[in-house]
Amino acid sequence: MEAAILTENLTRRFGDFTAVQDVNLRVETGQFYGFLGPNGAGKSTTIKMLTGLMAPTSGRMQILGVDLATHMVDVKRQIGVVPEGMALFGRLTGSEYLNFVGRMYGLDRTTAAQRAAELLEFMELTDHPKTLITDYSHGMQKKLAMAAAVIHGPKVLFLDEPFEGVDAIASNTLKAMLQRMISRGATIFLTSHVLEIVERLCTHVGIINNGRLVAQGPLDDLRVSTADEASPGERMSLEEFFLKTVGGPRTAAQELSWLG
Amino acid sequence: MAGLAPDSREQLRAVATLRWRLVLNSLRSVRGRMNLVSRSIAGLLVTAAGLGGAFALGATAWELTRTHKLEWLAAFFWIVFLFWQFFPVMATAFTQNIDTSALLRFPLSYKTYFFVRLAMGTLDIATALGLFWSFGLVIGISAAAPRLIPWAVVAVLGFIVFNVLLARAIFVWIEHWLSRRRSREIMGLLFFVLMIGFQFIGPALDHYAKKPTGQRFGYVAKLVPVQRALPPGLSASVIAAAGSGNASGLLGPLALLIAYSGAALALLHLRLRQQYRGENPEGNAASTATAEDAAIRPGWKLPFFSAPVSAVFEKEVRYFSRSGPMLFTMIMPLVVILLLWGGRKSFLQHQSEFFFPIGAGYCLLVMTNLVYNSFGGDGGGIQSFLMAPITFRQVVFAKNLAQFAVLVVEVAILLLGVSLIYRPPHPVFLVLTFCWYLFAAPINFGVGNLLSLYSPKKIDYAVFGRQRASETTIFASLGVQLVVMGIGAFAIFLGYHYDNYWLGTLILAVLAIPAITAYLILMRRIDAIVMTRREVLATELCKA
Incomplete structure (x- = not known):
């Protein structure tokens, strides 16, 4: 099966600092892939490279079998992205923004307008038709960014912390939408700090720590393979697996005596 | 600063340190270093323009003082005043309104917030040049008549304080009005009314130009009391009264000048107090789209x-x-x-x-x-x-x-x-x-x-x-x-x-x-x- 996302020795340096080193990702088509790591581990840098927002220092990337460096526009046509900064134009209304994004991805005007209306309805953003995006709450902006990422029906979806700041009701709506996309054959690459969400949604997981990919594979396999050391036959929770893989919880060497 | 509580001083020091660190950290990139070079060149140009203007104004003030025509100083106070107030509004490319709203999340007293807004807002070209030129006037007057130094200093300081406060007040109020759709429309309307009003300047000048010379001077004479009642004229009046040895005659203009500064301070205080209390509509009403934007219509198609x-x-x-x-x-x-x-x-x-x-x-x-x-x-x-x-x-x-x-x-x-x-x-x-x-x-x-x-x-x-x-x-x-x-x-x-x-x-x-x-x-x-x-x-x- 052709990999939806494939990287070979993907590396990114900022001066002397190496943010991502020799990362070899393989995400098959139709997988819901959770990309985890502590703060500053290299998740956002990786996602930026995979979506063409940042150039790698070295290494190769293929999306749906197409080389990103040489066919960037072709790749972009097939992917949807909710980047770290959400990429919104604050002084447009939600419908104007979705219309804009739709046409940027090659939809004709009527289709873009229709899909914009449907997405606003689906995301429950129709109560604020006159409000500019800059006045949306953080959660509303996240929903709009998600709507913009899927308006053209991408085959691969990259989501950088998509549930951050989204309320429980909206979160459920988004999860349902993402699962429907997976069932229709799309591939989703997601980063999140909320391990429960990843555990519930993702079929596969990759963990990056200090710029290096330290674990990758089906979620169930990873939990079993490491659990046998402690208690054979039992599965670890994703949180336990994550903490074990990236070095465990830090024990406070000293108490903050001044903290009430 | 004397009236500020010790923690306020520490907060001001922290804000100043923050600004300094931001400047230093910006030098880490080539772009930041290029900006510093550009800023230095701009600083040199402003200094040159300031010193040149100060020299010209100083020489003029010296001559007027020497020839006992101190009342004519009003014309030069007016020039400085008009530049000081109009340049920042007309040339926004050279004007910077630093966003200090983030400071509001800290336990800042209103006094500290006011001081920070005032201090940061005055770091602009118009204030720098206004200060240079005002001091040029003081030096010119003082060189010609050393006995006038105290009153020249007082009058010019009053003039500076008024200009600084008024410039900031104008700026924060325009910022406030432009950020709200309704008042933006009213501002637009006022602007056009002003334009129509200006159209009468030409005919009015023509009308008065045709009058006999004596009559024209009569009209000018009528304008003199008006300008004397305004801050630039008042500043000149204080110095002129001191020059003619009329100690009691200078107290009135000085009191009025202080009153104008007080009014500008009140205007500024009114707006900054609203901001301090969180009554900040920036980006709310301003960002309301029109009703027709609400409908989801196909976007534009340019042929x-x-x-x-x-x-x-x-x-x-x-x-x-x-x-x-x-x-x-x-x-x-x-x-x-x-x-x-x-x-x-x-x-x-x-x-x-x-x-x-x-x-x-x-x-x-x-x-x-x-x-x-x-x-x-x-x-x-x-x-x-x-x-x-x-x-x-x-x-x-x-x-x-x-x-x-x-x-x-x-x-x-x-x-x-x-x-x-x-x-x-x-x-x-x-x-x-x-x-x-x-x-x-x-x-x-x-x-x-x-x-x-x-x-x-x-x-x-x-x-x-x-x-x-x-x-x-x-x-x-x-x-x-x-x-x-x-x-x-x-x-x-x-x-x-x-x-x-x-x-x-x-x-x-x-x-x-x-x-x-x-x-x-x-x-x-x-x-x-x-x-x-x-x-x-x-x-x-x-x-x-």
């Missing part, structure tokens, strides 16, 4: 252009139309028409053929903010452009197209105005201006595109005074404008000298060829440039 170009064009036009400060800047060329109308019966009518080219040049000048930092207002939206499956050339081209459309509208209004007020420009001046645009617009757009990519700076279209590009960009754009304006002026001069304006037109038409070629070559390279600049663009524009 002959691709869907992405149409989409970006539409987005740009919507941004312009929703930005009070941008509209305020763009309306400025209409001031040219207003001035022309005012002078239509004066000596200006003999030079009317030059109005259209000069006005058209001004139209291009006011576009500087927009053209030279064209991604500044997009903020995080820049990522939308970078992620879209289109060539970046299309984005840049659409932006240039929108900017050009604004220019065309402004020039068309100017042409209509000139034609109605005087007569339609002679065809040679129409063609000359057209050829100058063919030469100047591609250069401006080309260099503007490069600087937008190499020296981007996030700006806020919603808040007055937060449209200033980086120092490097300002300097480079000024350089380009000087060159293109200079070449245009030279073309007109050649035509004037040889009494054949087709000559200058031909030169501009020839120059347009390399200018357009260079623009096209640059556009072909835009995508390659963006590939190397995308990280800087995204980092700089996505900053919180």
Whole structure:
């Protein structure tokens, strides 16, 4: 099966600092892939490279079998992205923004307008038709960014912390939408700090720590393979697996005596 | 500072340290170092202009003091006053309104907040020059009559305090009004009423010019008490009264000057107090779209252009139309028409053929903010452009197209105005201006595109005074404008000298060829440039 996302020795340096080193990702088509790591581990840098927002220092990337460096526009046509900064134009209304994004991805005007209306309805953003995006709450902006990422029906979806700041009701709506996309054959690459969400949604997981990919594979396999050391036959929770893989919880060497 | 509590002093020190650290940290990048160089050059130029003006004003004050014509000092106080108050509003490209709202989350006392807003807001060119020139006046007066030093110092200090407070008050209130749609519309209406009012200046001057000399002096004499009752006149009156040894006569003007400063302080306090309490409507009412925007309609389709170009064009036009400060800047060329109308019966009518080219040049000048930092207002939206499956050339081209459309509208209004007020420009001046645009617009757009990519700076279209590009960009754009304006002026001069304006037109038409070629070559390279600049663009524009 052709990999939806494939990287070979993907590396990114900022001066002397190496943010991502020799990362070899393989995400098959139709997988819901959770990309985890502590703060500053290299998740956002990786996602930026995979979506063409940042150039790698070295290494190769293929999306749906197409080389990103040489066919960037072709790749972009097939992917949807909710980047770290959400990429919104604050002084447009939600419908104007979705219309804009739709046409940027090659939809004709009527289709873009229709899909914009449907997405606003689906995301429950129709109560604020006159409000500019800059006045949306953080959660509303996240929903709009998600709507913009899927308006053209991408085959691969990259989501950088998509549930951050989204309320429980909206979160459920988004999860349902993402699962429907997976069932229709799309591939989703997601980063999140909320391990429960990843555990519930993702079929596969990759963990990056200090710029290096330290674990990758089906979620169930990873939990079993490491659990046998402690208690054979039992599965670890994703949180336990994550903490074990990236070095465990830090024990406070000293108490903050001044903290009430 | 004496009245501030110890923790307030510590907070002020922390804010000052923060500003200093920001400057130091900005030097880590090449762009930051270039900005520092530009800022240093700007500082030298301002110092030169300040010292030059101070010397001229000082020499004049010295002469007036020596010849006992101290009441004439009022004219020079008025010049300084008008510059101090009008320059920051008219030239927002040189004005910076630092966002201090983030400070409100700290336990700052109102006094500290007020002080920070006042101190940071006064670090601008108008205040620097105003201070230089005011001290020039003091030195001139003091050199001619040392016994006047105390009163000159007091009067000028009062004048400075009033100007500083009034300038900040005007700024924060305009910022407030422009951020609300309803009051923005009222401001627009007031502006047009003001324009119509100005139209009576010309006829009024004509009317009074026809009067006998004695009668004219009579009218001027009537104006003198009015100006004396206003702060610049009051400052001069204090010094004049001290000069004539009339100690009791100076107390009245001084008290009134202090009262004016108090009124300006109250105005400033009123607005800053609202901000301090969190009654800050910036970005709320301002960002309310009209009812028709609510309906989901298909986007615009420009004939002959691709869907992405149409989409970006539409987005740009919507941004312009929703930005009070941008509209305020763009309306400025209409001031040219207003001035022309005012002078239509004066000596200006003999030079009317030059109005259209000069006005058209001004139209291009006011576009500087927009053209030279064209991604500044997009903020995080820049990522939308970078992620879209289109060539970046299309984005840049659409932006240039929108900017050009604004220019065309402004020039068309100017042409209509000139034609109605005087007569339609002679065809040679129409063609000359057209050829100058063919030469100047591609250069401006080309260099503007490069600087937008190499020296981007996030700006806020919603808040007055937060449209200033980086120092490097300002300097480079000024350089380009000087060159293109200079070449245009030279073309007109050649035509004037040889009494054949087709000559200058031909030169501009020839120059347009390399200018357009260079623009096209640059556009072909835009995508390659963006590939190397995308990280800087995204980092700089996505900053919180």
